[in-house]
Amino acid sequence: MPRSLVSPLAATTVHSGTGGDGGLQAPGNGTLHALLRRYGNTGTPLACVPLTEGLLNRGYRLTATRGTFFLKHHLDGDHAAIARQHSVTLRLAALGLPVAPPVADADGSTVTVLDGRCYALHPWVEGRHHDGGELTRTQSRRLGTLLGQVHTCLAKVCPQEPSDAPGGPEKGPGGASAGPGGRGGLRRPQRPSGEPEGACQDASADPQDTYALIEELLALVRRSPRDSFDELAEHRLVERRALLERHAHRRPAAAPARGWVHGDFHPLNLLYRGGEPAAIIDWDRLGVQPRAEEAVRAAVIFFLRPDGTLDLAKIRPYARAYRRASGAGTAELAAAVHRVWWERLNDFWMLRWRYQLGDHRADPGFPASAALAVWWTRAYGSVRDAFTD
Numbered sequence: 001m002p003r004s005l006v007s008p009l010a011a012t013t014v015h016s017g018t019g020g021d022g023g024l025q026a027p028g029n030g031t032l033h034a035l036l037r038r039y040g041n042t043g044t045p046l047a048c049v050p051l052t053e054g055l056l057n058r059g060y061r062l063t064a065t066r067g068t069f070f071l072k073h074h075l076d077g078d079h080a081a082i083a084r085q086h087s088v089t090l091r092l093a094a095l096g097l098p099v100a101p102p103v104a105d106a107d108g109s110t111v112t113v114l115d116g117r118c119y120a121l122h123p124w125v126e127g128r129h130h131d132g133g134e135l136t137r138t139q140s141r142r143l144g145t146l147l148g149q150v151h152t153c154l155a156k157v158c159p160q161e162p163s164d165a166p167g168g169p170e171k172g173p174g175g176a177s178a179g180p181g182g183r184g185g186l187r188r189p190q191r192p193s194g195e196p197e198g199a200c201q202d203a204s205a206d207p208q209d210t211y212a213l214i215e216e217l218l219a220l221v222r223r224s225p226r227d228s229f230d231e232l233a234e235h236r237l238v239e240r241r242a243l244l245e246r247h248a249h250r251r252p253a254a255a256p257a258r259g260w261v262h263g264d265f266h267p268l269n270l271l272y273r274g275g276e277p278a279a280i281i282d283w284d285r286l287g288v289q290p291r292a293e294e295a296v297r298a299a300v301i302f303f304l305r306p307d308g309t310l311d312l313a314k315i316r317p318y319a320r321a322y323r324r325a326s327g328a329g330t331a332e333l334a335a336a337v338h339r340v341w342w343e344r345l346n347d348f349w350m351l352r353w354r355y356q357l358g359d360h361r362a363d364p365g366f367p368a369s370a371a372l373a374v375w376w377t378r379a380y381g382s383v384r385d386a387f388t389d
Helices: 029-036 079-094 137-157 207-221 228-250 291-302 312-326 330-345 349-356 363-378 380-388
Strands: 045-050 058-064 067-074 112-114 117-123 259-261 270-273 276-280 287-289
Touching: 029 045, 029 112, 079 117, 079 137, 137 259, 137 276, 137 291, 137 312, 207 228, 207 349, 228 330, 228 349, 228 363, 259 291, 287 291, 291 312, 291 330, 312 330, 312 380, 330 363, 330 380, 349 363, 363 380
Parallel strands: none
Antiparallel strands: 045 058, 058 067, 067 117, 112 117, 259 287, 270 276
């Protein structure tokens, strides 16, 4: 699991330096003892360390007398949905995928509710995160194979799409997403992509909504006092408006075929050990979406360079391996590339967090993410070819 940079403690506020919340408070001793009493073989708690990585749900490294665990506090608190996610990961583990299924308590339940809060206990997985810059081309190919296997295995273990199945990224005003995995809405994020803003279910972002959002953000950005971030934000907003006006006629049609996807496949949700994937974590956004779009979004997040360009030399073997493992065709990938490009063109979630929520945690990623939309538009054909060659 992600390693923390803070000192062990059981019930103290930890200032992790991530902004937003201003600090993360570990569960108190009473909560920890009550929680572990539900399990028959974990022992008693010794230390609980808030983790410094991740943007949404709260996670802790919990050390007990009989082992070390990852304790997850599910902020959305949907007991039934969490239990369904757990059931899926257990079945994926049985198929050989690298996941970290939850630990069941003495009654066989994987979700513990204490004082109205939902917790889950997972085995601690030693490992570290790698972004695409740290991966070789061979590892990039293996990454594509892994995601293709995720999609094919999900198709085996998940039922036919029900009428109430979780859909694609939710759409907020202007199509903005809540964060890395592309979930929309402006409420305080409850759980992290990747980072793109997605369309709502089958509909793509409406440029008229985006124009309105740009004007709203510009009004906030132009307030004084201003700093270099504000200057960059204003430049990118004006630039994006002009870019969108030139390409508004390219708005994509309804989404193509859909399937079950992880929903949040990016570097902070994949642990490596010894150069090989050790665990895919954080399945909170498990749902039904166009599967090839997840493959494109994941690549854009993994292989985004600091200058706002994509490492196409690594995307090419990644995409070939994904197509081979998933059975997706080149036309499906080409359509996904176009839809995700359109998402990025209408994407302002980082600025919404900063200016509308007062949350600065995403600020460091803004320069590269904002530059990407401009570069991708210029290199559209090259990007499409990298995914379809």
